[in-house]
Amino acid sequence: MLNTSNSLRLHIGVFGRRNVGKSSLVNALLGYPLSIVSPVAGTTTDPVEKAIELPPIGPVVFVDTAGIDDAGELGGLRMARTAGVLERVDIALLVCDHTGIGDDERALLAQLAERKTPVLCVLNKTDLGPRPDVALAGLPGEETDLVRVCALHGQGIEAVKESMIRLVPEEHLQGPPLVADLIRPGSTLVLVVPIDLGAPTGRLIPPQVQAIREALDADAVCVVVKERELAAALGNLRARPALVVCDSQVVLKTVADTPPDIP
Ligand SMILES: Nc1nc2c(ncn2[C@@H]2O[C@H](COP(=O)(O)OP(=O)(O)OP(=O)(O)O)[C@@H](O)[C@H]2O)c(=O)[nH]1
Numbered sequence: 179m180l181n182t183s184n185s186l187r188l189h190i191g192v193f194g195r196r197n198v199g200k201s202s203l204v205n206a207l208l209g210y211p212l213s214i215v216s217p218v219a220g221t222t223t224d225p226v227e228k229a230i231e232l233p234p235i236g237p238v239v240f241v242d243t244a245g246i247d248d249a250g251e252l253g254g255l256r257m258a259r260t261a262g263v264l265e266r267v268d269i270a271l272l273v274c275d276h277t278g279i280g281d282d283e284r285a286l287l288a289q290l291a292e293r294k295t296p297v298l299c300v301l302n303k304t305d306l307g308p309r310p311d312v313a314l315a316g317l318p319g320e321e322t323d324l325v326r327v328c329a330l331h332g333q334g335i336e337a338v339k340e341s342m343i344r345l346v347p348e349e350h351l352q353g354p355p356l357v358a359d360l361i362r363p364g365s366t367l368v369l370v371v372p373i374d375l376g377a378p379t380g381r382l383i384p385p386q387v388q389a390i391r392e393a394l395d396a397d398a399v400c401v402v403v404k405e406r407e408l409a410a411a412l413g414n415l416r417a418r419p420a421l422v423v424c425d426s427q428v429v430l431k432t433v434a435d436t437p438p439d440i441p
């Protein structure tokens with residue numbers, strides 16, 4: 179089975195001043211502690227990346243970054259790294275806290291607008307800020323989506339995900355086909371799915387489900403087997419399958435058990 183290469187994944191950059199809770203937000207979105215969180219401003223120094231499946235968007239890469247207000251020589255270097263991330267993300271989350279937004283955020287928003295990168299503003303630490311009107315004075319109008327969260331207590335995280343979905347560029351929602359372009363109506367696709375210790379309990383992984391779905395959408399027949407049953411399944415099929423698809427870890431066995439005229 180193919181893995182989605184990182185370059186095909188939707189890249190979501192998380193930006194903001196130091197200590198506003200960027201890493202806390204990323205951790206809350208992921209559901210586990212990827213980035214170190216601390217009260218010390220400048221905790222995240224280099225960009226931290228994590229590729230995950232984020233339903234219903236699909237494969238994404240989160241990029242946590244160093245604060246945009248970092249000072250000193252090292253701070254300048256860190257900000258240059260952050261600027262590099264800004265240039266390559268498909269969506270930006272601009273995190274601010276109860277102290278509101280200022281020149282740093284406005285400069286970042288201008289840069290993102292210039293690149294036409296969709297932005298979601300996330301007002302964090304709502305547990306501390308009873309005055310969101312003050313916090314948000316200066317946000318560039320209604321065109322910027324805003325979600326209020328408390329990353330510390332996991333509040334508003336679902337709303338962030340829902341708002342992010344609205345910003346996903348069309349080409350990422352579609353995603354590249356895995357097998358759709360290789361099968362025709364009425365043809366048979368054999369999908370070899372190893373069920374080993376690495377397989378999630380009770381589930382198939384998303385690319386396997388996607389391959390099955392693409393076969394159904396193409397009015398094809400999809401036969402799903404483990405590698406051990408492949409030879410028997412191929413022997414039982416009356417029509418020669420159009421394609422055998424397998425996970426990379428069973429490719430040698432699959433090739434050995436598949437007649438050479440079947441791709
Ligand atoms: N009260 C409150 N504190 C929060 C919230 N989210 C994060 N914090 C705290 O704010 C501090 C900074 O959080 P981080 O997630 O490390 O912030 P950051 O923006 O990644 O900071 P740098 O990596 O230093 O740029 C930590 O002490 C967090 O526990 C929140 O919603 N409410």
Ligand SMILES: [Mg+2]
Nearest residue numbers: 200201221222
């Ligand atoms: Mg951080």
